[in-house]
Amino acid sequence: xxxxxAMSVAAMMRPxxxxxxxxxxxxxLAVMGRPTLLYWLLLLFLVxxxxxxxxxxxxxxxxxxxIAGYKHPVFWGVYIVTFVFWVGIAHAGTLISAILYLxxxxxxxxxxxxxxxxTVFAVLTAAQFLGIHVGRxxxxxxxxxxxxxxxxxVNFKSPLVWDTFAISTYATISILFLFVGLIPDIAIARDRSxxxxxxxxxxxSFGWVGTAKQWKSFNRAVLxxxxxxxxxVLSVHSVVSWDFAMSIVPTWHSxxxxxxxxxxxxxxxxxxxxxxxxxxxxxxxxxxxxxxYHLENMARFILLTSLIVGYAYGMEFFMAWYSGSExxxxxxxxxxxxxxxxxxxxxxxCNSIFPNILWFKWARTNVTIxxxxxxxxxxxxxxxxxxxxxxxxxxxxxxDVWNHYMPSVPEMLILAGSFAFFAMFFVIFxxxxxxxxxxxxxxxxxxxxxxxxxxxxAHGETx
Amino acid sequence: xxxxxxxxxxxxxxxxxxxxxxxxxxxxxxxxSPVPAVELDGALDxxxxxxxxxxxxxxxTGVVTGFLMTIWMSYDWPIVxxxxxxxxxxxxxxxxxxLTILFGGVLTVLGFFWVGGLPYGKFGKPDATYSTRFxxxxxxxxxxxxxxxxxEVDGLFRAHEAKEVTLVEA
Numbered sequence: 342x343x344x345x346x347a348m349s350v351a352a353m354m355r356p357x358x359x360x361x362x363x364x365x366x367x368x369x370l371a372v373m374g375r376p377t378l379l380y381w382l383l384l385l386f387l388v389x390x391x392x393x394x395x396x397x398x399x400x401x402x403x404x405x406x407x408i409a410g411y412k413h414p415v416f417w418g419v420y421i422v423t424f425v426f427w428v429g430i431a432h433a434g435t436l437i438s439a440i441l442y443l444x445x446x447x448x449x450x451x452x453x454x455x456x457x458x459x460t461v462f463a464v465l466t467a468a469q470f471l472g473i474h475v476g477r478x479x480x481x482x483x484x485x486x487x488x489x490x491x492x493x494x495v496n497f498k499s500p501l502v503w504d505t506f507a508i509s510t511y512a513t514i515s516i517l518f519l520f521v522g523l524i525p526d527i528a529i530a531r532d533r534s535x536x537x538x539x540x541x542x543x544x545x546s547f548g549w550v551g552t553a554k555q556w557k558s559f560n561r562a563v564l565x566x567x568x569x570x571x572x573x574v575l576s577v578h579s580v581v582s583w584d585f586a587m588s589i590v591p592t593w594h595s596x597x598x599x600x601x602x603x604x605x606x607x608x609x610x611x612x613x614x615x616x617x618x619x620x621x622x623x624x625x626x627x628x629x630x631x632x633x634y635h636l637e638n639m640a641r642f643i644l645l646t647s648l649i650v651g652y653a654y655g656m657e658f659f660m661a662w663y664s665g666s667e668x669x670x671x672x673x674x675x676x677x678x679x680x681x682x683x684x685x686x687x688x689x690x691c692n693s694i695f696p697n698i699l700w701f702k703w704a705r706t707n708v709t710i711x712x713x714x715x716x717x718x719x720x721x722x723x724x725x726x727x728x729x730x731x732x733x734x735x736x737x738x739x740x741d742v743w744n745h746y747m748p749s750v751p752e753m754l755i756l757a758g759s760f761a762f763f764a765m766f767f768v769i770f771x772x773x774x775x776x777x778x779x780x781x782x783x784x785x786x787x788x789x790x791x792x793x794x795x796x797x798x799a800h801g802e803t804x
Numbered sequence: 805x806x807x808x809x810x811x812x813x814x815x816x817x818x819x820x821x822x823x824x825x826x827x828x829x830x831x832x833x834x835x836x837s838p839v840p841a842v843e844l845d846g847a848l849d850x851x852x853x854x855x856x857x858x859x860x861x862x863x864x865t866g867v868v869t870g871f872l873m874t875i876w877m878s879y880d881w882p883i884v885x886x887x888x889x890x891x892x893x894x895x896x897x898x899x900x901x902x903l904t905i906l907f908g909g910v911l912t913v914l915g916f917f918w919v920g921g922l923p924y925g926k927f928g929k930p931d932a933t934y935s936t937r938f939x940x941x942x943x944x945x946x947x948x949x950x951x952x953x954x955x956e957v958d959g960l961f962r963a964h965e966a967k968e969v970t971l972v973e974a
Contacts, residue, residue, distance in 0.1 A: 363838075363940035486877060494877035498885045498895045506902040514909040521913060524922075525840070532936040547917070548924035550934045553822075553835035553848045558920035560840050561853035565912045569859070573905045580898060784839035787941060791814050 365783045366529055369775055372625045373530065376772055387765040394758025397751050398473060406476040408751050415734040415746035420474035422726040423756050426609070427467035427763070428508065428581055429602075429722060432574055433610025434460025435515060438522070439570035442563070448638050450781040451631045454526075455621070456614050457519040458776070462766040463613070464512045466759050471508075473755060500583040507580040514573055518566050524549050525559070525780040578606040585729065591672035592733040595660070601653035605722060608646035608692070611639055612718035617767065619712045621776065630777050633706050640705040643718065644696055650725075651693035668738055675736045676728060680745050684724050685732070691721025805832075805948050809933050810961040811968040812943040815841035821945060821964040822847040830957070836934065836944035844943075855915040862911025863904050870900025932972055942967070 376384075401408055411418055434456040441449040472478045484505045486495045495502050528549035531542035549555060582602035585593040615636070622631045661673035676685050695717050698704045705711070731746050748756075770776070812818050815837060822833055826848070837844050845853075874896040882890055916922075925931060933946045945966075947957050954971070961969045 360937050360940070360942070362936075366940055486873065492881065494881045496883075496885055497874040497878065497899055498888060498892055503895070503898040503902075506899050506906075510902045510906040510909075513906060517909055517913045521916060529838075529939045532939045543927065547922040548927070548930075549922065550924060550930060551837050551938060552921075552924075553837065553844050555920045555922065555924065556837055556840055557845045557849070557853050558855050558916050560842065560845060561855040561919075562912050562916035563840075565855065565859040566909060569863075569905050569909050569912070572901075576898075576901060576905075780839050783941060784841065787814065787839060787841075791816070 362533070363783065365779060365786055366533065368627075369630065369777050369779045369782070370530060370533060372627070372776055373772055373774070380768070380772070384765070384768050387761050387768060390761040391758060391765055394754055394761065397754045397758070401473070401476075401751055401755075402478060408749060410747050410749035410752060412744045412746050414737060414742050415731060415744060417474075417730050417734060418746055419727075419748045419752040419756055420470050422723065422730050423759055424467050424470035424474065425581055425726045425730070426723045427463045427470070427759065429578065429606035429609045429726075430613045430763075431460045431463035431467065431511070431515070431610065432578060432603070432606035433614045434458070434463075435511075435518070435570050435574040436607055436610065437614075438518060439567035439574065442567045443571060447785060448635055450778055450785060451635050452614060452618060452639070452777075453781070454519075454522065454778040455618055455776050456610075457515065457522065458767065458770050458774075459610075459614060459617060459763075460515045461512075461519050462763050462770075463610075464508065464515060465766065466763045468508065468512065469759070469762065500580065500587045503580045504584055507577045511573060511577045514566070514570055518570060521559070521562055521566065522778060523774055525551060526775040526778060529779050530775065575603055578602045585733070590733050590737055591666070591668040592657070592661075592676065592729065595657065597653055597656060597660075601650070601657075604646050604649035604653065605692075605725060608643060608650055609719060609722035611642050611646065612715040612722070615639055615643070615711055615715035616719060619708055619715070621771065623708075625776075627777065630782060633708075636708065636711055637702075637705045640699045640711055640714075643714070644699040647692060647696035647699075647718070654689060654693060672733070672736050676732050679732070679736065681728065681732050681735075684728050688721050688724040688728050691717045692725060695721075806951055806954050807933060807972050808947045808949070808954065808957050808961065809935075809970045809972055810945045810947075810964075810966040811937065811970075812945065812964075812966055813941070814965070815839075815843045815943055817964040817966075818943045818945050819843045819847040821960060824960065824964075825947060825957070830947055830949055830953070832948035834933065834944075834946040836938035836946070838939055838941055838943070841943075854919045855912060858915025858919070859908050859912045862915075863908035865911075866904035866907030867900050869907065870903035871896060873903075874899050 409418060409420070434453075437449050437456040438453045441453075472481050475481050484495060484502065486497075497503075524546055527542050528546040528551065531539060531546050534542060579599035579602065582598035586595055586598035588594060618631060619636075622628060658673055658677075661669040675681075696714055698710065698714065704714075735746055736743055810821075818835060818837075822835060822844075825833060833848055835844055835847050871893075875891045878890045878892075884890070888895075933944070935944075938944045945961070949957055958969050
């Protein structure tokens with residue numbers, strides 16, 4: 342081949358070709374578009390509500406934990422119940438992102454980002470309750486092993502210390518996981534935005550342009566984070582369950598607790614993802630990306646974990662009878678037919694009876710039914726923790742100290758506030774960052790294009 | 805030095821072409837991809853990513869820290885709990901496990917930044933060869949070569965399903 346002269350090389354220069362943007366970018370970045378009045382009103386309501394509940398908490402700090410409904414011997418109440426509830430919610434994100442990633446389930450791509458974001462916000466919400474529960478918030482750092490003048494260290498044999506390590510590790514890893522996954526999508530948003538958004542995304546994308554070197558280390562890092570997060574997600578709720586199971590309280594002291602809590606956490610987490618994503622999908626017209634196929638797979642997971650949780654409920658009652666332990670039998674009878682029978686039956690019906698409708702395909706593909714079931718599961722799972730914690734403590738070994746706990750108004754307000762706190766972060770997130778993982782959804786679209794040819798790609802068929 | 809940018813709609817041809825160009829001695833290559841395509845992982849560098857080493861070091865540091873910290877602190881404040889030995893390994897496994905994950909994860913992310921060369925470029929000023937279509941649906945292959953090779957590279961691009969070939973720098 343004859344080398345062309347230098348002149349002709351310069352003559353080959355052409356201006357860059359203007360090409361239309363990817364439809365996936367366009368549709369998914371549209372979610373971050375100019376907020377409507379309704380959005381601002383919702384955000385305003387959430388922010389005001391969170392602050393109002395914050396004032397209730399300040400009042401509690403001022404008056405002391407006496408304003409909560411604690412009665413001897415029940416000193417773990419709504420705050421710990423809600424803590425366990427939110428930690429449970431936090432499990433869906435990592436399960437979808439890490440475990441389904443390792444199993445190469447392509448259907449996770451449409452929902453992993455929102456689930457990861459929910460994980461982070463749920464862990465943050467849960468972490469608030471540790472501070473709220475201890476009452477003297479200014480001493481909560483005592484749980485950390487830090488060098489101090491008294492020369493003492495924390496008790497590493499206590500499950501509460503394990504829990505501190507588990508929750509803080511989980512919070513850190515889930516934030517890192519969410520952020521690493523966001524970088525390519527932030528770069529997509531950076532290329533298509535102006536003003537303060539461009540500045541923000543330029544800073545947060547760290548100059549990502551998607552070179553081979555960047556993607557290679559990205560793929561490897563995501564693989565390793567998934568590998569690390571998979572045992573982590575199983576360990577976190579196991580450790581939370583040991584907060585109870587390491588004690589000798591009847592109904593708590595049981596080896597079934599760790600797997601039972603993990604299944605329950607995944608169950609409630611998936612339900613929360615559905616509760617949040619069904620309205621989001623409707624409002625932002627994401628039906629082409631989060632399809633019935635995705636919702637149906639979520640429903641299958643909910644059904645599976647519901648069965649595991651139901652099995653655990655049945656097995657707990659069976660073991661109480663079969664063990665022959667008087668205390669266990671009495672505690673379990675009290676759980677089902679005692680003062681708190683309503684909570685126990687709300688738990689059983691919401692978690693083990695209603696979800697059985699998902700055996701039917703028509704129910705799994707009906708968005709309204711899915712939404713109702715997911716809300717019921719959330720309610721049921723909150724009650725599950727209430728049942729375990731409160732009933733267990735009110736009916737221990739000594740009949741002289743049996744007592745009946747009722748949540749007080751401040752506790753219920755703070756519980757309601759936790760939902761607003763969680764929702765506030767999600768509502769802000771949805772307008773700032775892509776709520777569906779754009780690059781990963783696009784990978785499926787490009788893959789489809791290669792195998793079916795032409796530009797006519799049904800974006801919905803991304804499984 | 806002339807810089808050629810080829811635009812492709814699939815990752816496969818980019819990986820093949822990148823390998824061919826490297827075989828022919830073109831060392832100054834860059835690949836842009838809009839998606840995490842695994843085909844491209846070996847396009848410019850066949851060796852497994854060094855992020856592996858970071859994760860390993862992080863994880864090992866975590867497990868060692870977890871056991872050393874708990875055991876040392878138990879002896880530094882020797883108080884017997886529940887009649888158990890001061891250094892009770894089973895409960896400390898939980899701490900060591902969590903720190904393995906924590907250190908391993910943090911080092912993995914740092915490794916991702918270090919090995920991936922992030923932060924990349926000048927703040928807010930992308931490379932001349934980068935275009936927003938590489939964050940849309942197109943793949944790009946950038947070759948810097950001498951004037952005499954331009955025609956050859958251009959021919960190779962077109963033989964590997966390039967949609968467009970642009971010369972951005974003469």
